Structures are given as C-alpha cells and as structure tokens.
Amino acid sequence: MASRGGAECAQRRAVGELEGTEAAAAAQEEPEGSSPRWGAQHAGARELAELYSPGKRLQEWISVILCFSLIIFNFYHLLFRLRLEHIFSVIVGIFAGVITADFLSGLVHWGADTWGSVELPVVGKAFIRPFREHHIDPTAITRHDFIETNGDNCMLTIVPLANMAYKFVSLSPDTLYQTCPWECYVFALGIFVTFTNQIHKWSHTYFGLPCWVIFLQDWHIILPRKHHRIHHVSPHETYFCITTGWLNYPLEKIGFWRCLENLIQRVTGEKPRADDMKWAQKSK
Numbered sequence: 447m448a449s450r451g452g453a454e455c456a457q458r459r460a461v462g463e464l465e466g467t468e469a470a471a472a473a474q475e476e477p478e479g480s481s482p483r484w485g486a487q488h489a490g491a492r493e494l495a496e497l498y499s500p501g502k503r504l505q506e507w508i509s510v511i512l513c514f515s516l517i518i519f520n521f522y523h524l525l526f527r528l529r530l531e532h533i534f535s536v537i538v539g540i541f542a543g544v545i546t547a548d549f550l551s552g553l554v555h556w557g558a559d560t561w562g563s564v565e566l567p568v569v570g571k572a573f574i575r576p577f578r579e580h581h582i583d584p585t586a587i588t589r590h591d592f593i594e595t596n597g598d599n600c601m602l603t604i605v606p607l608a609n610m611a612y613k614f615v616s617l618s619p620d621t622l623y624q625t626c627p628w629e630c631y632v633f634a635l636g637i638f639v640t641f642t643n644q645i646h647k648w649s650h651t652y653f654g655l656p657c658w659v660i661f662l663q664d665w666h667i668i669l670p671r672k673h674h675r676i677h678h679v680s681p682h683e684t685y686f687c688i689t690t691g692w693l694n695y696p697l698e699k700i701g702f703w704r705c706l707e708n709l710i711q712r713v714t715g716e717k718p719r720a721d722d723m724k725w726a727q728k729s730k
C-alpha cells in the first residue's frame with residue numbers, strides 16, 4: 447500500500463515536473479534577436495539580483511532567528527494552556543487566522559507590486575526590489591535559500607509574536623485561559639504570514655517537491671501552482687493573495703484591487719504599476 451502510494455506520488459511529481467518544464471519552455475520562447483522578455487538573463491533581472499546586499503542578508507538572518515525562537519516559545523506555551531472546551535473556538539480562530547493571513551498577503555503584495563519604486567530610500571532596494579525581480583524572473587525565487595525566501599516575512603511577525611510571548615510570561619493563568627482562543631487566532635495568523643513566501647516559492651517549484659506539499663497544493667490548503675500562474679500574466683494586476691489564494695476569486699469578482707487603485711490614483715495622481723513596467727521594459 448505504502449509503495450503504491452509512493453509510486454503514485456512519484457508519477458504525479460513527474461507530471462508536475464513535465465508541466466513545469468513545458469511552462470518554463472513556453473516562458474523562455476523569445477523572438478530571434480530580441481532581448482529576453484523575462485528570466486535570469488533579462489537586463490532588469492540581472493541588475494535587481496545584484497542589488498541584494500550583505501546588509502540585507504544580515505537583516506534576514508536576524509529576522510529568521512528571532513522569529514523562529516518566538517514561534518517555538520509561543521507554541522509550547524499555547525499547547526500548555528489549551529483545554530478541550532476550547533476546541534471549537536480554537537478551530538474558528540485558526541480558520542480566521544488563515545483567512546486574515548491570505549488577505550494581508552494580497553494587500554502587501556498588491557501594495558509593493560503596484561506602488562513605490564526601487565529608487566525609494568531604504569525600502570526600495572530592501573523590500574520593493576524582490577517584487578520587481580519576481581515578475582521579470584519568476585523562477586529566481588526557486589534558487590533562493592531558506593533565509594532569503596523567508597527573511598522578510600519573519601521580520602513582519604516578530605512584533606506580534608514577541609507581544610504574545612510577553613503575555614505568556616506576564617498575565618495570570620486565569621486571564622490566559624480566557625484569551626486562549628484569541629491567541630490561537632494570532633498564532634495561526636503569525637504562522638501563515640511567516641510561511642507565505644515559502645508557500646509562494648513552492649507554487650513556482652516543479653522539481654522535487656515533497657509529496658505532502660503537493661497534497662496541500664492539490665487540496666488548495668496552500669497556494670496551488672496553476673492558481674498562482676494567473677497572477678503572473680502581465681501586467682500582474684490580479685490574484686495577489688499568495689498564502690492560500692482563497693480570497694483571490696471573490697476579490698477579483700468584486701473588483702477590489704481595481705477600486706483601490708482608482709481611488710489612490712485619483713487622490714495621488716500616481717499611475718499603478720509604473721515602476722513595475724519600467725523594470726519589465728529594461729533592455730540593457
């Protein structure tokens with residue numbers, strides 16, 4: 447039984463790899479004599495990759511270490527406080543945490559894709575650059591190691607996780623008993639925000655994904671590969687949610703991102719995705 451399951455999984459993986467290879471081949475097709483439209487050889491992609499600095503690397507390392515220490519500490523305390531009577535509210539809390547994380551992933555991704563520029567002081571090179579690079583070289587993320595993939599998301603969750611850790615050491619057991627379902631919500635939100643870019647990386651990976659990741663993608667518990675391809679159609683204006691992708695369809699249906707963009711354009715006069723277009727059109 448186990449070996450049959452293993453064989454099936456290997457077969458599915460091979461199909462996935464084939465799909466990926468075909469997608470990659472299609473993506474690489476360029477008219478003769480032109481500069482590449484995307485990929486590692488694209489002029490903009492090469493320039494953006496060179497902007498990844500040692501200082502940025504250090505920030506990512508510190509974020510990963512702090513974040514994972516806090517996750518372990520909080521997980522231990524949360525398990526210790528859990529009671530059977532919490533079960534229903536904990537399940538609701540986890541579900542709400544995942545939905546919130548998906549929405550926040552969309553909001554941050556949309557914000558960075560649509561507004562700002564790599565030239566902005568500090569945030570441009572450190573936080574907007576990876577989004578620009580990802581559109582013109584979508585497979586670069588699959589070559590990033592664990593630290594580069596997860597560093598920025600770890601940084602985002604340090605403050606809420608530290609706040610939770612502080613509560614565990616300072617509040618009375620009675621108060622903690624009351625707030626346990628809320629803390630489960632915050633913890634699920636923190637975990638899914640932390641792992642969003644890892645999940646995003648898996649949605650671009652067609653080689654050697656573990657079977658359990660493929661299972662989670664196939665059941666749409668995390669962002670599936672086919673689903674995320676919709677975002678990667680130029681001009682990258684929809685399907686921004688990259689944790690589970692559950693909110694992409696409803697948000698597209700109500701024109702959520704378009705409405706926000708129109709509003710911001712009317713107020714500021716800024717054109718959405720102007721910087722993204724500029725990098726995509728770079729030829730030297």
Ligand SMILES: [Zn+2]
Pocket residue numbers: 555559577581677682
């Ligand atoms: Zn994007």
Ligand SMILES: [Zn+2]
Pocket residue numbers: 580584646650674678
């Ligand atoms: Zn992507």
